[in-house]
Amino acid sequence: MPHVPYRQWTLSFPHRVRWVLLKDVGLLSDVLTVFLRAVFALQRRRARRQGLRGGQAGAMSFIQFFGSALQVTPHFHSLVPDGTFVQREGGVHFEPLPPPTQDEVERLLRGVRHRVLRLMEKRGALPAQGPEDALHVPGALPAATAALDGGGRPAPSQQAAAVRIAGGFLPARQHAPACRVDQAEMLRRTFDFDVFACVRCGGRRSVFAYVKGASGVRAILEHLGLPTAGASLAPARGPPQPAWC
Structure with missing residues (x-):
């Protein structure tokens, strides 16, 4: 272009x-x-x-x-x-x-x-x-x-946030604030579901740690009495509506 x-x-x-x-x-x-x-x-x-x-x-x-x-x-x-x-x-x-x-x-x-x-x-x-x-x-x-x-601002140039290197343009080292909100806020705005609202006490939850290891996640789920295996999925099939085919 x-x-x-x-x-x-x-x-x-x-x-x-x-x-x-x-x-x-x-x-x-x-x-x-x-x-x-x-x-x-x-x-x-x-x-x-x-x-x-x-x-x-x-x-x-x-x-x-x-x-x-x-x-x-x-x-x-x-x-x-x-x-x-x-x-x-x-x-x-x-x-x-x-x-x-x-x-x-x-x-x-x-x-x-x-x-x-x-x-x-x-x-x-x-x-x-x-x-x-x-x-x-x-x-x-x-x-x-x-x-x-x-506000009457012109469209930004393609080179506004880029540097020219070897005949091409690469992103410049500029700080750009995040343009998207986090997933919890998106759920609240879209579905009116507040994941940080405790349904038991009415207080506010907070994130204090991320557990990514499979063994750690399984141990926590077992301690809470929650299932550790995913739900079985039905095999893929075509849509029943002929108009969709």
Whole structure:
């Protein structure tokens, strides 16, 4: 990939659309094409406003079918150069663009929604209306896109946290704070299950040691009267639903 700044564009879908896309991989691919064409058109329009004609955009996209909690939610992650490539004497040059505004993101989303629903209607796959569509909730779309503005900050360069060694880029020795919470906090937020709350006394548990050795773990489980052998697993089998095959 070219060594230029990138911006990640993500598109997710309401529940009533997810199941339709899961059943038709071809339709899912066509929806991705609709999304990327809209993003590229936005890039070219913004480039023309800066006097850049004939600019071209590109992207590397990943289709993800599950969320962090393993829920079924097909969505797109697209890495798009934060600018356009312009043909000039001596070759192709990259021209950076300022960050998109919230209004531009909202208009892009409305256009993508309209085109996707029109495509699904043409294919005979348009689902019934659902109340979860954010565009039907007043104020939901501006609130959802407000975080995309990022305070007007441009996309970071690929070299921002890297050092060039032997013609390649390697991570620089910079401290980066953890971006994920621990497993106990994730369980509390996702399933409202607090592993540190004692069900007997109502007090708070605390971690004072990690036991990793198999013999030590077995001895503790036997002392507590807990099983030391794993549950038997049924052999793998195909799904009973023909539509899943």
